[in-house]
Structures are given as structure tokens and as C-alpha cells.
Amino acid sequence: MAHIDVAVTGVGYSKHVSKRRDVNIAELVWEAVSNCYEDAGLKPKDIDAVVTGNMPAFEGVNMPELWGAGHWGAYHKPLIRITTGGTTGGSVAHAAYYAVASGLYDTVLAIAFEKQSDGNSTMGLNTVALADAAAQFQQGVDPGFLASFGGGAVGIAVYQAASYMKRSGCTTHHLDKVSALCRNNAALNPWSHLKQPGLTPEDVAKTVLMQYPIRFGHVCPATDGACAMILTTHEKALKLQNKPAYILSCASCSDEAALMGISGSGTTNMDPCAQEHCKLAAKWAYELAGIKDPRREIDVAEPYAPFAHQMLMFYERLLLCEEGEAPAILDSGSMNLDGELPVCPSGGVISTNAIGASAMERITEVALQIMGKAGERQVKKEVHKGVAHGWGGAVNLNVVAVLSDTPRRS
Amino acid sequence: MRREVAIISYAQTPYEADANASREMQVLKVAREALQAAGLKQEDRYTVVTANNDYLDGRTISNMRLVEPAGAWMKNESKAEMDGAYAALYGLWRILSGDHDVALIIGESQASVYARWLPGIMMFDPTFDRQRWLLNEASAAALQARAYMNAFGISGEQVAGVAAKNLDNASLNPLAHNKLAGADAAKVLGSRMLYDPLTEMMMAPYCDGACAMVIAAGELAEKAERPVWIRGVGFAHDSYLTERTLKEMNSLRLAAEKAYAMAGISDPSSQVDLAEVHENFAHEELMAYEALGFCGKGEGGAFFDSGVTRRDGKLPVNVSGGATGANVVCATGLARIIEAAMQIRGDAEGRQVAGVKTAVATGQTGPCAQESVVFVLGGE
Amino acid sequence: MGPGIEVGQVPRAALPINPAFQWSVGNWMDHFYDGLKEGKLLASKCPGCARVYLPPRMICERCFTKCEEWVELPETGTVESYTVAHVKVGANGEFEELPQPEVIALVKQDGADTCVAARLQGGSASVGMKVKVVIDPEAESFVNMLAGYRPAE
Numbered sequence A: 001m002a003h004i005d006v007a008v009t010g011v012g013y014s015k016h017v018s019k020r021r022d023v024n025i026a027e028l029v030w031e032a033v034s035n036c037y038e039d040a041g042l043k044p045k046d047i048d049a050v051v052t053g054n055m056p057a058f059e060g061v062n063m064p065e066l067w068g069a070g071h072w073g074a075y076h077k078p079l080i081r082i083t084t085g086g087t088t089g090g091s092v093a094h095a096a097y098y099a100v101a102s103g104l105y106d107t108v109l110a111i112a113f114e115k116q117s118d119g120n121s122t123m124g125l126n127t128v129a130l131a132d133a134a135a136q137f138q139q140g141v142d143p144g145f146l147a148s149f150g151g152g153a154v155g156i157a158v159y160q161a162a163s164y165m166k167r168s169g170c171t172t173h174h175l176d177k178v179s180a181l182c183r184n185n186a187a188l189n190p191w192s193h194l195k196q197p198g199l200t201p202e203d204v205a206k207t208v209l210m211q212y213p214i215r216f217g218h219v220c221p222a223t224d225g226a227c228a229m230i231l232t233t234h235e236k237a238l239k240l241q242n243k244p245a246y247i248l249s250c251a252s253c254s255d256e257a258a259l260m261g262i263s264g265s266g267t268t269n270m271d272p273c274a275q276e277h278c279k280l281a282a283k284w285a286y287e288l289a290g291i292k293d294p295r296r297e298i299d300v301a302e303p304y305a306p307f308a309h310q311m312l313m314f315y316e317r318l319l320l321c322e323e324g325e326a327p328a329i330l331d332s333g334s335m336n337l338d339g340e341l342p343v344c345p346s347g348g349v350i351s352t353n354a355i356g357a358s359a360m361e362r363i364t365e366v367a368l369q370i371m372g373k374a375g376e377r378q379v380k381k382e383v384h385k386g387v388a389h390g391w392g393g394a395v396n397l398n399v400v401a402v403l404s405d406t407p408r409r410s
Numbered sequence B: 001m002r003r004e005v006a007i008i009s010y011a012q013t014p015y016e017a018d019a020n021a022s023r024e025m026q027v028l029k030v031a032r033e034a035l036q037a038a039g040l041k042q043e044d045r046y047t048v049v050t051a052n053n054d055y056l057d058g059r060t061i062s063n064m065r066l067v068e069p070a071g072a073w074m075k076n077e078s079k080a081e082m083d084g085a086y087a088a089l090y091g092l093w094r095i096l097s098g099d100h101d102v103a104l105i106i107g108e109s110q111a112s113v114y115a116r117w118l119p120g121i122m123m124f125d126p127t128f129d130r131q132r133w134l135l136n137e138a139s140a141a142a143l144q145a146r147a148y149m150n151a152f153g154i155s156g157e158q159v160a161g162v163a164a165k166n167l168d169n170a171s172l173n174p175l176a177h178n179k180l181a182g183a184d185a186a187k188v189l190g191s192r193m194l195y196d197p198l199t200e201m202m203m204a205p206y207c208d209g210a211c212a213m214v215i216a217a218g219e220l221a222e223k224a225e226r227p228v229w230i231r232g233v234g235f236a237h238d239s240y241l242t243e244r245t246l247k248e249m250n251s252l253r254l255a256a257e258k259a260y261a262m263a264g265i266s267d268p269s270s271q272v273d274l275a276e277v278h279e280n281f282a283h284e285e286l287m288a289y290e291a292l293g294f295c296g297k298g299e300g301g302a303f304f305d306s307g308v309t310r311r312d313g314k315l316p317v318n319v320s321g322g323a324t325g326a327n328v329v330c331a332t333g334l335a336r337i338i339e340a341a342m343q344i345r346g347d348a349e350g351r352q353v354a355g356v357k358t359a360v361a362t363g364q365t366g367p368c369a370q371e372s373v374v375f376v377l378g379g380e
Numbered sequence C: 001m002g003p004g005i006e007v008g009q010v011p012r013a014a015l016p017i018n019p020a021f022q023w024s025v026g027n028w029m030d031h032f033y034d035g036l037k038e039g040k041l042l043a044s045k046c047p048g049c050a051r052v053y054l055p056p057r058m059i060c061e062r063c064f065t066k067c068e069e070w071v072e073l074p075e076t077g078t079v080e081s082y083t084v085a086h087v088k089v090g091a092n093g094e095f096e097e098l099p100q101p102e103v104i105a106l107v108k109q110d111g112a113d114t115c116v117a118a119r120l121q122g123g124s125a126s127v128g129m130k131v132k133v134v135i136d137p138e139a140e141s142f143v144n145m146l147a148g149y150r151p152a153e
């Protein structure tokens, strides 16, 4: 059976800022969708199906496309909603990839977004742990003890960071350098949220320590923003684009949840920095894409790193080097915009985090690098292949996509 | 050449108002049974697509905690929102792409856990309707029922008759929980009035449960005993409740057109042997007859009166009892697909209809079936 | 349950989460609410297909065009459908009996192409009935400034 090649033929973003009070959720998303249609040179009539998603619980709106999709050109279209937490944007893009690859739909619009200012994201993230915590209260566990684990995503991330530093030799200085690298890249990206041109590792080291080893400067902002992309077949893409980017493969892999195991799932026995499932997802994606040596063949990487240590950790888990080598590779300058394997040229999730959109933005950013349309943030080297990643859940969900300038079959 | 994909196994929990099991236990049970029936082990390669909703789970990222019970540990896993029929659709895409050969599909929720009608209210426009607290899935359904009944002269007895038929059918389904042998329209009309014209017995009460299904292509499908082939699929989204006509079920009509075209069905009323329809409220089944092309526009009431859709009729609909018999949000549509597959396979025991070769199953989500999925299934 | 699993009773933990949301209504709905404050019904109109949206939408779903034209609609409209509600949904998500049944109607304002869901005063209703809007600029919550409808005669 012949594989149907899937190309990215349009990308669009909304403005990414912390609070958009002038638009509602549907209108915010419209900005990205409208820019995407324009980028692709297509109209809603050209779209065969729509895939959408965001973090469900954060804005308190259940299936926002039910009242919003009229703003996105989805009138009477086939539409499916995919939501998987932090990986949502990636999962939406993956579903759109499969929709085209299935042969059932030629041209598919993928939409992912978050309007964090409308809701209460920390509360949303807390419900990840709170349901277990409530059960623990009933078992007589001291609430103060549970509170010491910290709340929201930072709670899990500090343990992951500490474990990663122990295993890799990564220092707090490396964390500072990651933040500086990303925020400087973000300054070149008109769609990024936190732009800090000229930010130095020393500046980052002076920010408030939230919980060791993570400082304020090591953490993503809360962003309102949306991302849209149009995927189509190889044949149709060539009529629209001189140089489309192809999604060669998609893979996800899920581990047990790093939670307290009260509800019949999850344990706290796992090392949150192991991320064996990320390695598996990467392995599967590279296999499907025909990539034998990712270290040589991948030209650019967009790991999903809302916390500084994760850029290095996921660089390793995406099999781009041996475990423990990433800090030295960072020191070598290889991860810079003009380096050998630039990482997070967009500025990454640490600079812009409209949660539901973030994992899709990793894919669109790699696509733009391949198409040579990344503007000032375009990396210096020639880009043929790139890897885009998403991470979420209770540190247990990973999605990986491999993109290329040539289709899979050739 | 498109790959041929078949349903090769399935499993359902009993559906109960308040199950003595956690959602994880229910999912574990159906995932294990469906995998076993397909001859699969945890170490085999398969992909998993679950269907659920964070507002029903009461926790964010509802699929995150289902990884182990769903047999998805270290698997390529994803989640479709709401109805399991969407998860089945997504699983089908995954297999048709050629990147996967086998998919485990799961739908579940527990109405005994969530605040029954609140997740539905959260579906309405937050800038207006949601905060006015007039619209919920039941009041919206009543507005639709009245619009439909008024436009086409459908009587309360006809709507009640659908509920009575499904309650009676459910009495033959050991998994259903809302059942009443010999139910009649008068009894349904006489039940508690909630949102006129809809009485309590016209509503499919939310309950607890889970179901799972394994679909496959290639060797596994060919070797399977009595595979049920997925001949056609379609899905569609309709406008927001106050911006569309409520007299017709457009999302279902559009989805069915696509599914029929794919399956090569030009005259559904003669080519379809049986249908399992996701009807959250009794009038929706009448509207579905029309949207699925079993009868003409506005003819749903007369079509029902003709007896065609009774279990001894020419085109039985909801022999399982439908959503009326058991309505697990996120599983109801998937259960329709499973029930239709059971009929084709001859697994339906006391409710088996003879000679089912081609069957249609539908799933829906959003107020008044704002979004619909249609599967056309066929035997050998 | 499956082999080896014996379940007595599943323990339950209620979780009193009450997160606060603060939805941006957007400039279009903002303009609509500003109109209601002055007793006016403002709808947005699509320049492409002339479809009139009440409540207003920024984008026409049919044409994907920005609805930048505004029209003030008359106070009259027609009942497209209605239900007599005997219950409402309480804070716990269950139905609560209303002391008095109330009518919830879908009303198409004259000149509009979409409907408004609102309470209809007067106790009786029929499809096709002519009604007049009731605007209450003093409503406790701005979303209820469009208070409902009453029979036109």
C-alpha cells in the first residue's frame, strides 16, 4: 500500500501575549486561522476536514468549537476535537496528519489554542494532582505535607530538573544559558510572547528562586494565543508551494502517570526525568521517517521545554546525543541559531506558552525552517530535516513528529 | 487502493446507574477483554485511542490516568474528545495511513461521579447563553423537539412511541440498565414532565460504563473469525444551537452522505438492514430516520408508525435499546458501533435480528447532535 | 470485574473545586452590551451575504467575512420554538423543580437570521407568535440586560 505523503502548506499564528481582553476565544483563534488561510492561499471551501483542540479544563468552556468554529471556516465541515493536555497541539497535528494519510481527506485544517487569561490555569493544572490529594486527605495525610510538593506544573518540574542535573552534570548555569538562548531567539520571532533581546545568563541567575533549582527566569509565561496549519497531499501542495515541508512521521508514547496511584493508575516510583517513552516515540518516528542516524540527519530541533532543563533533557531523549551530553553541547554553541543543530530557534515554549497550541507550534516552527520562511529566526545552516516534540500529562505523555523537505517515498 | 479495516473484537461493561467500580477498573475490564478476544497481548504492537472528557472526569487531561488500564502503557496513544465513535474514526485513520495495523478503541464515563447536567451547560457560548443558565442539553433538546414536531406535524405519541420501543428493546439487552418490557407511549407521556414536550422517559439517562473495540487491517483482520468490515465513515459539524435550523439534523445528514458514498450505498432504506442510532432524546431517533435517508424529510413520524423500525420490522433501529437503554457519555456512540457489529456477526443473543449484512451506527456530541459520526458496517 | 479483582465498595472523594473564569466577551459582544445599556438591540451584519447575527458575531460562518456593519433591530420578533420548563439545573447539576413553570423561547428578532434563547413572559406560547423584547439596562448581571420577551399584543 502506497504511503500518502503529507505536506504542510500553510501556517498561521495569532498574536501571543499574556492577556487578550479585546477578543473572545473564538475571535482569538480566528486570527491564527485567517493568517493560515492567507499563508496557504486557500479558502474555507478548500478544506475537507478540521481538527482542533485546547486544554479542556483551563478556560471552563467545554468544547469551545461548538460555539466558536463558525469563526474558523468550519461551517458544515467534518470536525473532530483531540485533547491530550500539554501535548494537545501535537496530538491535533498528528490527527490531521493521519486524516490526510488515511486517504479520506486531502486538505485538513489543524487548529490549537489557549486563552489562559480567560481561565485559571494553575487551578487547571492543580486538578491533575488535587483529585489524588483529596483522597489522601481522607486517608489522614497531613495537608501541609502534600502542599510541600508544590502546585501546578512547577511542582513536578523541580523534581525532574533536580534529577536531570544529577544524572547529566547539568548545572544551574546551564539552565541560565538555556533561558538566555531561548529568549534571545524569541526576540527575533514576531509571534513570540516573551522577547528579551540581549538577556544574559547572569541576568537569569538574578531572577527569583521559585523552588530549587528553578528560578523565575527558567519558566514559561502564561500566554493567550492560537496556531493553525493546513496539511495537504504531496500533489496538492506542489500546486500551492515551491517548497512545502513534509511531515514524514508522527509517533506518541505514553508512560504511567507520575501520580500517587490512588485511582488505579500511576505511581510515584518513576523518575520524571527518565522519559523512556520519549525515547520510544522518537525511535518510532525516526524509523517511519527512514532516519537511521538522527544526530547526523536532523538539522533543527524544537523540543517542548516550558522549563529550562527540559531543552537539554529532551535533546537527549529525542536521541540527538547520548544521555548526559547535552550540557556540553550547549556550551559548544551548537544549539545556537548559527550552530550545527540549532535548538528552539523560535524561542521555544519557555518564551511562549499558549498551552494547547505549544506542541503544534513546535511542528509549525520546524516546517517554517524547512520552507525557509522563518524570517529573522531562520537558522544559518541549510535545513532538510527537523524534529518537533510535545510533552505533557503527569510527565507521562510525549509526541514526536519528523519533518523534511522531501517526501517519505522518495 | 485503500486498506480494508475490520472490527475484530469488542467488550462492554454492564451499564449501570452507579457502578461498583472506578472508571479505571471499568476501562481495564473492557480493554483486557477486547484485547484477549482479538488474540492480542500487552507486548504486541497496537495503537490506542480513548474517548473521554475532562469535565466528566473532573480532572484535567482525562486520558493521562487511563494509560495503564487502557493497555496503553508504552504505546502510541491518543484521545478524541467526547464520543467513542470519534475515537473509532481516529483509530481508523491511523490504520488507513499504513503506519499502524491494529487499534484499540475505548469510550467511558461515570455519571455517578460528575455533576450530571453541568458539563453540558459548559458547552454553550460563554459570552452569552452559558451565563444566562437557560440552555442545557435537555432544554435545548426540548426546543428542538418542538421545532421539529411543529414543522412536520409529529405527535407526542409518536415521540413517546420511540422511547417505548427502545425501553422494550432494552429489556432484551442484559447490558442495558434503563429498560421496561411492554412499555407504551401512554406510560412515557405520563412520566414526569421536565421540559415540555419532553418527559423524563423520553430522555436517555446518563449512567456509568465503558466499552472497547479492536479494529485491524492486514493479516490480523484476514485471520479474524467473522470480521465486520468498516465500509464507510463520515462526520460533520453543524452551527451553534441558535444559529441553525433545529428542524433537521444536518450534522447527521452530512455525515451519512459521506459514509454512504464511501460504502457505495445509494438507497439506504433498501440497502441497510439495521441501524443503531445515538438518540439522547426520543425525538432525535425520528429525526435520524430522515437524516439517514430511511425516509423523506418530515416523514419520521409516519415511518415510525409503519413499524419498519421495530425489532421485527424491515429496518430495525436500536434493537439494543439505544441510548435510551444505556447512555454513557463518551461510550454511547461507540456502543452503537459495537451493537451493530454484534448483529452482523450474529453475537446479539436474545436480541439477534436475522440476516443482518449491512448496518449503520451513529454517534453524536454537542447540544442537539451538533456534531455527528456515521459508520457503515458490513459482513463478509 | 476481571480476574483477581474483588471490589467491595469503591471509595469516593468529593473535590470542591470552584475555579474562577473571566471570559473576554470580545469587542463585538461588548458593543452589543453597550447597546442594551441604551435600550438598543444591535446586531452585526455580514457584508458578503447580508446575514444578520443577533447576538452579534465577528465572523460570518457562511462567508468567513468580518461582520463590520451594525444594524439596530426593531423590538419585535417571532417565536421559532419554545419549551415550558418545569425544572432548572441546580448548582449540583441535578434538576430542581421550579415553583412555577416558565417558558424558554427561541426568538428570531425581525431582521435577524439567528435566534436568541430567552424567557418569555405571560405564561403561554406558540410557534409563530409575535413578541417584543424586554430590555433591562439595570439588570444585576450584564448578560441579563436582554431580560426576555413578552407577547406583542
Ligand SMILES: [Zn+2]
Residues within 6 Å of the ligand: C046, C047, C048, C049, C050, C051, C060, C061, C062, C063, C064, C065
Ligand atoms: Zn456571510
